[in-house]
Amino acid sequence: MKKFLTLIFSVTALTFCGCAGKSTQAQASSSEPSGDVSAYLQGAYVSVADSEAKLTAAGFEVLSKFKSVKEGKTIVFTCPTLKKEAAKPNRANIAVMKLFVDDQEKTISFSNPVYFGKAYMQDDYNHATFSAVKAKLEGAFPGLKNSEDKMEFDDLAGFHFTLGMPYYEDTKVLGEGSNEELLAKLKNYKKGKGLAYELKISDDTTLVGYSVGRGTQRFVKKIGRANAGLLPWPIVVSGGKATMLQAEYYIAMNYPLLGMMQFATIASVPGDVIKDLKKPFK
Template structure:
């Protein structure tokens, strides 16, 4: 209850101060974008099999397909450039991109490498690397258009939803122990059925996509199934800790147009997600 009240208090403050960021020291430079960057690149519907074939033909490695919402599937994929960037300290979350295929609305939606690259790489962001990945995706999937979801490029690296809300680096520790033990617990809990993908990034770091509870993930339909590709939830196992991006941050990054009222409507979800993802480590 205390967390809920604090959350709602923070939202009330938002009415007066607006969304916050601390990215002034990370302004765009060189050929980096100077204005808005779309969260997603969207296009015409295609089957999961066709999309996977296109990704593979373009040099991307498909890790798995995950049912993120009814009649909606997310293809999780990576490439050598993403894995190289993800191997840098604190950057594991950038190891994968996602292609969400919505069979209900007959659309596809790709995560924009430039948007999430800037957000997750922070000061380590290399525009040449991430713009090249984006260009490869546009070549593979022609006629993509920018999503209405977007954010100013300069705000991405230091973004948080509002006062009192977490930044990228404010991760939640789910478990501690050796990396091997933590990964074993994820695989042993419910016989590993919740694991959507596992990607070894380096000798010390593994990124795991994990399913949250059936009741918990209903929040996606409540705030907009068009961005359901944020699931499964990423868990980083590194340095003897299993961590996750704070839900308030991760949801807001994937739903940048989310309003104060909508966020208040899912105020209990961040706590529910932590409960779900803590279970394997108890």
């Protein structure tokens, strides 16, 4: 009886991502991790086209294929579970996950739904929900391994890089006006060349992926192309404001092994990101 109930739970959990009926060997868990959690799930090379096909077959929706670094692309994707969680107040950033396909190094790297789920959902985090999304990725891409980039699970919700640095909730306002006006500005600036994706989460909230300037974007080569999947930059349009996660937070969250000396080599980047992303709203 106990085994039967366990099986029922596993099947139910795996349907959270809107993918019922698709088999996988990976299983979701309701028990939160103890100790470190990897920021990425890494594996052997799969082409962009084949990666997109695998994601689609597993029930995910591909939103964008973005050139984040030379010979490397970020595939941005979502699913019903992520969109449902993102519809909760101040949780829009969790609406998408990223897959970085590195044509140069012949590897792939997924953002770990458990890692970013805990960071972005904070007290609203439900482990069974995000473990189920992770299990679907592991089922679609067998052989994924945990990255060396990791952080203590219990530290993720309250993370900031160091004293005086911003937290998740310390967002930067890029522009104000009606949601419609703000989205129109993003679409019209330079004929929309910087707009990587647009995902409506609710009647009042839209998540947009936007490109920072070419010069700014080069910082990923300085601190590690393997994590270039943090691009394009997410912008939340909600309640008459366009906001972004502060660069000091977002970069450090995506590069958990980043040291103070390494961060100093890109000291101008946070300011450059703000300048780049404010331009469409002038």
